[in-house]
Each structure stands twice: as C-alpha cells, then as structure tokens.
Amino acid sequence: MTVAEGEPGTAVTRAQGGSEADLGALRDALNEVRRVIVGQDHMVERLLVALLARGHCLLEGVPGVAKTLAASTLATVVGGTFARIQFTPDLVPSDIVGTRVYHPSTERFDIELGPVFVNFLLADEINRAPAKVQSALLEVMAERQVTLAGVTHRLPRPFVVLATQNPIESEGVYPLPEVQRDRFLFKVRVAHPSAHEELEILHRMSVTPPVAEKVLDPARLLALQQTAEEVSVHQLVADYVVRLVMSTRNPAEYGLRELEETIEIGVSPRATLGLVAAGRALALLRGRDYLLPDDVRDVAVDVMSHRLMLTFDALADGIEPEDVVRQILVSVPPPLVVWNQGQR
Structure with missing residues (x-):
C-alpha cells in the first residue's frame, strides 16, 4: 500500500x-552520555527515547554492564532532581513514597514525602524488593502521583523511573508482577560489551573517569516531549x-x-x-x-x-x-x- x-x-x-536546535540538543545529550558510557548504544538511545516519550524504562542485564551508570549519567545530562533507591528485601512502601510522622512537640501528624518526588528516580535492582514495595510504585508510574492519608501529592514534571534488574540471580529476588511490567514503556536487555569496547573501557575508566556535563534542563525536556507528541x-x-x-x-x-x-x-x-x-x-x-x-x-x-x-x-x-x-x-x-x- x-x-x-x-x-x-x-x-x-x-x-x-522540530527545529534544528531541538535536534542539536538531543544529539548533544546523546554524545555527552556516550562520552561516559562505552558502547551500549542501543541502551543509551532507548533511555533518551523513553524520556522523550514520557515513559519508564527497565534495564535488564548481568552485573557490571553499566546499567546504573547509564541511568545516573543520563539524569545528570538532562538535569533536574535525581534520587537513587537501592531496593532490598527489607524495604517497606513508606521508604519509597513517604508516610505520616507524629511530632510530639506539635502533637500532630505531618506528611513526610518519600524519595520518589524527583524528576529522575533510579530504582536499582528493583526485583530485590518484595511485592508490597513494588506495588507502591504502581500509582507513581501510572498516575505520577502519591496518595498519603487521603491527600494526593503530584510528582514533579518531568518524571521518569529508570529501573535495573539482574536476570541471573534466583535467591532473594522477586519477579516483577505483570501489572508492573506493563507500566514500563521499554524493557531493554543489556549485553556484555565487545572486545573492542572492553579495551576502550579499560583505557577510559582505569584513569580518572569522565564526568558528564549538564546539557538540557527540565523545561527544555518538557518542550521536547511536546514536540515528540x-x-x-x-x-x-x-x-x-x-x-x-x-x-x-x-x-x-x-x-x-x-x-x-x-x-x-x-x-x-x-x-x-x-x-x-x-x-x-x-x-x-x-x-x-x-x-x-x-x-x-x-x-x-x-x-x-x-x-x-x-x-x-x-x-x-x-x-x-x-x-x-x-x-x-x-x-x-x-x-x-x-x-x-x-x-x-
């Protein structure tokens, strides 16, 4: 047809x-991430695409393939607030979304917001947390809000969850439920680098590692998201x-x-x-x-x-x-x- x-x-x-300036800004952001991350072009591109599409991204790969480094580097390049949560079996939902805290001095409960109230949330090893904690992210990822004590708190814009998980471990891990996997725009499998990339990693990271610089800002990212739509x-x-x-x-x-x-x-x-x-x-x-x-x-x-x-x-x-x-x-x-x- x-x-x-x-x-x-x-x-x-x-x-x-989109303007040439928009395209130039996106390419500058990609190049800045690639200045830190050796290879893994598919993963880096998908992370930026997820940001433009207002979607969340799940990175799956064995340890040491730069999943966490790529997510944190992209957050640095794009700008905005950033938080990393290391998921462990002893986490509870209030550790993520927040809770009510009683203050004896005032004899009242106040809301303490959790670390999800940022532009970029890195959920590291998300499959190490039990189902109750994983389910606490459902409202966060779908509605971009948190309801505590009957009060709804909106998350900042833009907001994206970048999660990592290790597929080879079977002890102390909890597979993500289907309903949560469905809320990720992408699931990207991250492979080992090639021999050439491994040599470049050795040359680049065995001395003072490169540090990413900020290229965009949240307002510019929101405009780029609108352009993509x-x-x-x-x-x-x-x-x-x-x-x-x-x-x-x-x-x-x-x-x-x-x-x-x-x-x-x-x-x-x-x-x-x-x-x-x-x-x-x-x-x-x-x-x-x-x-x-x-x-x-x-x-x-x-x-x-x-x-x-x-x-x-x-x-x-x-x-x-x-x-x-x-x-x-x-x-x-x-x-x-x-x-x-x-x-x-």
Missing part, C-alpha cells in the same frame, strides 16, 4: 515539526501498529497459527500507545517530524516483549518473548507510506 501524505483524512495528527502519524502506520498488537491476541487471523500454542495472553493497549509514543520519539531523534513503519519496527521488541505472557509449554521449551515479537514483525507486513516533505 502506498499513500502520499497530505491526502484528506489520512493523518492521525499533524506535526508542527506532535510528530505526525499516518493512518496506515497507525493501522500497522494495531495489526502488530492484535497479532499477539489472535495469531491465527494474521497467519501465525503456530503462535496460538506459544502465547498465553497478548499485549495490552499500553503496547499500542507505547509503540506510537516511542516511535514518535525515535523519529524526532532521527530528525523527522513524521513516523515511519521502520520506527515502529525498531522499538517493537523493547515495547512488546515484556508485555507478552507465554504458555507454560513455551517457557519450558525456552522460547523467548523477544523471538516471538521478531516472528510477528516478519509475518505482519508493514505499509509503504510515501511522505511528501514539501507539503505542510
């Missing part, structure tokens, strides 16, 4: 377009997003009958919204004010895989959700959308 932009009724939204989405691209999502719920209707025995529950509507939001942010990062199917395909694995629930047999056979999403991307054809860039 080929449709030119500008035909009546074919665009979901129409973008105003104005990226134009063609109706055919929106239809492609829906077909990708529906193929996880009714695989047979999309020529994927073999996945009926693999997928227990398909992805939620948050995946639909996440594909468009992340695709828009990636398009802006690539210097465009319109969304292409390739942008959607590039973010699909990180947006959809952690939202898939596989059957017991599929898990026993060692099937990975990422491979299921890649199979869907191969089987569900994208539209061919021709954009007339001269028409506004």
